[in-house]
Amino acid sequence: MTAADDTAPGEWERFDTKRRLLRFGLVLVVLGATVASWRALDVRYVYIETAPENIADLFGRMYPPDAAYAGEIVDPMIQTINIAVIGTVLALLLAAPVAYISARNTTPNRATHALGTVIVAGSRSIHSLIWGLVFVIVFGTGVLAGILAVAFRSIGFIAKLLSEEIEEIDAAATEAIRATGGSELDVLIYGILPQIKPALAGISVYRWDINVREATITGFVGAGGIGVELQNSIGAFRWDAVLTILIAILIVVVASESISAYVRRKVR
Amino acid sequence: MSTLEYEEYSSEWTRPTVFYNRWVKRLVYLAVAVFIAWNVWAARISAERLQYGIGQVDFLFGAMWPPDFGISVSGGELVTGRRFSRIVEKMLETLAMSIVATVVGVLVSLPVAVMAAENLAPRPVYYVARAIITVTRSIHELIVGIVFVIGFGFGAFAGVLALVSATPGFFAKLLAEDLEDIDQSRLDAIRATGAGPLGVILYGVVPQVLPRMIGLTIYRWDINLRASTILGIVGAGGIGATLNTAFNTYEYDFGAAVLLVIIAVVVVGEVVSSWARGRVQ
Numbered sequence: 001m002t003a004a005d006d007t008a009p010g011e012w013e014r015f016d017t018k019r020r021l022l023r024f025g026l027v028l029v030v031l032g033a034t035v036a037s038w039r040a041l042d043v044r045y046v047y048i049e050t051a052p053e054n055i056a057d058l059f060g061r062m063y064p065p066d067a068a069y070a071g072e073i074v075d076p077m078i079q080t081i082n083i084a085v086i087g088t089v090l091a092l093l094l095a096a097p098v099a100y101i102s103a104r105n106t107t108p109n110r111a112t113h114a115l116g117t118v119i120v121a122g123s124r125s126i127h128s129l130i131w132g133l134v135f136v137i138v139f140g141t142g143v144l145a146g147i148l149a150v151a152f153r154s155i156g157f158i159a160k161l162l163s164e165e166i167e168e169i170d171a172a173a174t175e176a177i178r179a180t181g182g183s184e185l186d187v188l189i190y191g192i193l194p195q196i197k198p199a200l201a202g203i204s205v206y207r208w209d210i211n212v213r214e215a216t217i218t219g220f221v222g223a224g225g226i227g228v229e230l231q232n233s234i235g236a237f238r239w240d241a242v243l244t245i246l247i248a249i250l251i252v253v254v255a256s257e258s259i260s261a262y263v264r265r266k267v268r
Numbered sequence: 269m270s271t272l273e274y275e276e277y278s279s280e281w282t283r284p285t286v287f288y289n290r291w292v293k294r295l296v297y298l299a300v301a302v303f304i305a306w307n308v309w310a311a312r313i314s315a316e317r318l319q320y321g322i323g324q325v326d327f328l329f330g331a332m333w334p335p336d337f338g339i340s341v342s343g344g345e346l347v348t349g350r351r352f353s354r355i356v357e358k359m360l361e362t363l364a365m366s367i368v369a370t371v372v373g374v375l376v377s378l379p380v381a382v383m384a385a386e387n388l389a390p391r392p393v394y395y396v397a398r399a400i401i402t403v404t405r406s407i408h409e410l411i412v413g414i415v416f417v418i419g420f421g422f423g424a425f426a427g428v429l430a431l432v433s434a435t436p437g438f439f440a441k442l443l444a445e446d447l448e449d450i451d452q453s454r455l456d457a458i459r460a461t462g463a464g465p466l467g468v469i470l471y472g473v474v475p476q477v478l479p480r481m482i483g484l485t486i487y488r489w490d491i492n493l494r495a496s497t498i499l500g501i502v503g504a505g506g507i508g509a510t511l512n513t514a515f516n517t518y519e520y521d522f523g524a525a526v527l528l529v530i531i532a533v534v535v536v537g538e539v540v541s542s543w544a545r546g547r548v549q
Contacts, residue, residue, distance in 0.1 A: 034371045037364035041424050041505075051420075051429070058419045078310060085307040125534040127498045129410070129508075130527065133515055138328055139321035143311050198286070217410045220502055221512075230411065234418045242415065246407060253406040267286070 058239065065247060066240035073229055073248055079143055080225035080252070083215040087150030088208040095155045099162035106166055106192070116159070123156030128214045132223035141222035149223050150211045158207055165199040166192060198267040209260035216249050331520035335528055351522055354510055355529055361424055362506035362533075366493040369428045373435030373492070374485050380440035382469065385447035397440070405437030409495055413504035424505025431492050431499075439488055443481060450476045483545045490541035497530045 015023065101107045102116030132149035139145045174191035182190065219227020226245060233241040287293035338351025383389045383397035409430045416426035450473060458472040474481075500508025507530060514523035 030371075033367055037367040040360060040364040041368060041428070043425050043428075047420075047422060047425050054420050058415075082307045082311040085304060086311055089304055121535065122531070125494075125531050125538070126527075127494060129498045129501055130511065130530070133501070133512065134328070135321075137515060138324045139317060142317075144313050144317055144321070147311065147313070213406070213408055217408045220410060220414065227411075231414065234414055237418075246411070249411070250403065250406050254402065257406075 061239040062243040064240065065243040066238070067244070069241045069244045070248070073226065073245055076219075076226045076229040077248060077252060079146075080215045080227075081212065083143060083146040083150055083218060083223075083225050084208055084211040084256075087147045087215070088154060088204060088211050090147065090151040091154035091158055091207065092204055094151065095158035095162060098155060098159035099166060100188075102159055102163035103166035105169075105171070116163070120156040120160050120163075123152060123154075124160070126153065128153035129217060129221055132218045132221040136222045141224070143224035146215060146218040146223035146225055149218055150214050153214065154207050154211060157210075158203055161203045162196065162200065165196045165203075169195040202264045202267045205260045205263040209256050212256040213253055216253070328520065331518075332524035334521065335524035336519075336521040337525040337529075338522075351525070355507070355526060358500070358507040358510045359529060359533065362496045362500075362508075363493070365424055365427050365431070365496045365499070365506055366489060369431035369435070369492045369496070370485060370489040372428070373432040373488065374439060376432060377436040377439040377443070380436045381443035381447060382473075384440055384444035387448055387450075387452070388469075388473070397444075401437050401441050401444075403437075404434055405441065407434075409434035410499065410502055410504075413499050414502040417503040423503070427496060427499040427504035427506055430504055431495055434495075435488060435492075438491065439484055442484055443477065446477050446480045447473065479548050482548045486541050486544045486548070490537050493537040494534050497534065 098116050098119050101112040102120060104113065107113040107116065128149045131152045132145060135145035135148045135152075139148070169192060173195060174187050177187045177191040215225045215227075216230075217225075217227050219225045219229070220231055222228070226249060230242065230245050233239075233245060282290075285293050287296065336351060338349040338353070338355065340347050340349065380397050380400055383393050384401055386394060389397065412433045413426055413430035416422050416429050420426065422429070454476065455468050455472040458468050463471065496506045496508075498506075498508045500506040500510065501512045503509065507526060511523060511526045511530070514520070514526055
């Protein structure tokens with residue numbers, strides 16, 4: 001008999017006591033936060049009880065969609081697409097230099113790298129609707145505010161992904177251009193650009209696809225697009241018209257998503 | 269005697285292209301250029317408007333600065349005003365909304381994820397789940413929010429419902445991709461012990477995707493926090509309402525303060541989220 005036999009026949013345990021306590025504690029914290037949040041929201045239970053009934057009732061009022069209304073939403077829908085396309089193009093133009101200074105291998109110095117990082121973080125942490133609110137104050141209601149809102153929101157996203165691509169390029173190509181006596185601009189055009197071109201196309205089309213979705217809501221703050229029409233219809237309780245708009249949005253978004261998926265498959 | 273025949277080679281180098289040939293390439297570029305040009309034409313942006321707006325930027329920045337957080341110093345003591353308590357109160361509501369929406373949203377999305385995994389669900393179920401994912405992804409959560417606000421007069425509850433309704437499009441979609449990559453032999457092992465379908469999922473599937481599940485939940489919370497800060501703009505609860513009111517009543521200095529608080533909270537949320545996800549995965 002060896003000493004090992006005195007201990008209980010080993011039951012397999014996945015974690016030791018310390019880790020198990022830690023896990024248990026974390027679960028407890030999450031549960032506590034959830035309960036506290038739930039109570040803070042002060043949700044009336046009547047709402048929850050009647051919610052399914054209310055939602056069913058709302059769908060009843062929406063159905064059937066107002067088909068005659070479909071003609072009227074063509075123009076706002078085109079506006080939505082305009083906002084997404086121009087917003088993306090503008091964002092690309094603005095994001096390119098930001099990506100250049102954000103990438104570690106192309107940024108001139110540490111200060112410019114920090115500046116790039118700040119621009120990326122700032123643009124990404126402000127939602128397009130907030131950008132919309134600000135630009136409506138500045139430029140008044142309409143498509144222009146929507147375009148700028150979508151563009152400013154997209155700068156960070158595009159610049160971040162693009163700078164990651166620039167960081168991964170093959171340095172041999174840029175060295176070769178430099179060795180022939182090329183200037184920094186030549187390096188950019190003949191050394192860097194050809195290497196990131198497929199990624200550039202993929203990122204642009206991906207962001208455009210996201211922006212189509214964003215452009216459906218910019219209208220809520222008066223920044224143009226189908227959102228204006230939607231808000232008016234909801235405000236007037238024209239629920240059958242609301243359903244028409246929702247279906248139209250679904251079609252446009254799914255279509256742009258499949259275009260985006262096709263292009264991204266091609267450039268990969 | 270045979271004469272050597274040489275094939276003729278073009279001595280000119282042309283750049284290789286990813287397109288089928290150079291004509292396709294030119295056509296694609298032309299089509300994209302025309303599409304963009306048409307968009308610019310259709311949007312009809314007036315130069316006057318642009319000029320007017322650029323003049324307004326100065327005014328807006330002047331009105332926003334300094335931001336008024338509702339904190340003042342009087343007699344060497346910090347005094348917090350109505351505006352300060354408004355920000356704190358609404359920010360707590362925003363935070364609470366994001367937490368409740370994440371928990372409920374994930375619970376709702378879990379079955380959808382299993383249903384949307386090609387290897388776990390029968391065909392008809394798979395298509396239903398994919399349809400749910402497509403619809404919830406396509407309709408922006410703010411649209412759902414505004415419908416619920418006007419339809420039922422809910423406040424924060426509408427916001428939570430909107431976030432919950434948008435969760436499957438993200439959570440179920442990504443989790444389903446992971447579920448499709450799991451190791452099948454482990455499921456067979458559990459099945460061989462005589463376990464039913466639920467047992468197979470609990471002991472065969474869940475342990476394989478648990479880290480990913482937790483990671484996605486944290487990520488979703490981060491997204492929900494961002495969205496909660498703006499749902500108030502359409503009346504669906506949270507600090508967005510404060511921001512909207514401040515701008516609509518020309519209290520730009522207060523609006524700037526709310527905006528800065530929103531940015532700070534969003535950035536902190538992102539840092540916490542990426543740190544926690546790094547620990548889990």
